[in-house]
Amino acid sequence: MRTRFLIVDDSELVRKSLRTVLQANPEWEICGEAPDGEAGVKLFKELHPNVVILDFQMPGINGIETARRMSEIAPAVPIVLFTQHASTDLEKHAREVGIRSVVSKTNAFPMVGMIQALLGPTDSEPATTDPGSSKKG
């Protein structure tokens, strides 16, 4: 089963670039994209992704609030906060709502390796899946 990603970011350009980067790995696929937090939570419920890449500053609810809502639904799904505003304090708030990792948009290189580490030693079998998911990827 391939690892399914949900991307939530208000910039279409960032979503497109993320798609290119993530899909370079044949075991990974993008199951959905949302331009804001509310739409992201809706897709999260519907699509049961294995990993969420989430922007912080978006119209409507921010990434922290979005992650909090997603964690209430399925706390085991790893969420990566992908932001221009990475800082120790934001990271602290992010951890409190269940975000596993904060990656700076200004230096996106470590992203892929970091996701691989989050998923575990083999990326063909996602280490963390949504227990409520019955949908096959």
Add this chain to the structure above:
Amino acid sequence: MREQEKVNILMVDDQPGKLVTYEAILGELNENLIKARSGKEALDHLLRTDIAVVLMDVSMPELDGFQLADMIRQHPRFQKIAIIFISAVHLTDVDRLNAYQRGAVEYIAVPIVPELLRAKVRVFADLHRKTRQLEMLNRDLRSLSARLLAMQDEERRRIARDLHDGIGPLIAALSMNNGMLAQQTKTLGPEVAEVLHQSNQLVEQLSKETRTISHLLHPPLLDEIGLLPAIKMFAEGFAERSSVKVAVELSPDIGRLPPNVEISIFRIVQECLTNVYRHSGSKTAQIKISHTPDKLLSVQVCDEGKGMAGSNGASTAAGSSHGVGLSGMRERLRELGGTLEIQSGEKGTTVIAAVPVNKTTMKSV
């Protein structure tokens, strides 16, 4: 206000005949003349009307002129009223001194020279009119500066948002593209790999500079998470850029405050740290924010620098040589009903802002 807007002149005498005389003398000034036949009646007018000049007899039954003057001066609103005494008796220097100590501006002996009395009253009526005009202009200026500060905040927020939404994604996309290319370095050859490496460094530098500009314009964490994380993030960045070591001590129970309070406190801290860097020569700075027992939020920024030139202790006037920074801070605090205190000496400067905060308007993060 029109140049010749009338002011009120209160004439106090227990003798109706004298009141008529004063009225005749002052009539051509074309101001509003109000007559009172006792101290009590005069107080009644003072409480209801804005009086520019009080012309009063010293000797009156019940409440005499001196007693009335004492009562007038006790009231803060009446501190600036011009009191002119008229007396046929009590004409020694001691009496005159007595009158001036009670805040009289003139002590006129009977018989009155009509032209002189009119000229004197005119001076004080004009002074009152000009004072009122100044106060009105001052109020207009304050409201204008408050609007300008709010507009400046909004404009900074907008530019920061444009940077975030416009340039930010371009940099992120560039960074990700470079990341993709970097995975192919083995097939690119050493020269291309080196160019790619340099390109990466340029993207990082570009992103760092854009981020700094954006954060200085408007701290992103302020709206999203609140004042304390925004201040911590700003202090971290400031310390990195300035080499001034910043200690931050923030009481964790502060929570969210109304947006105008959060942005004002942030700007005050930002201004203080900028001053530490530009003027104090201090290598350290400390930010402390906490609640005081009297329901104020206390914001303190201290340094160990050379102090502010021209400042002597507790109070430093806004608008002095320290530029618009201090005036701006004072204006922001005035809008919030707060105060600014500056203690500056050879061992450093401490800026203390106190802001009233209504706990019911706060909510936790």
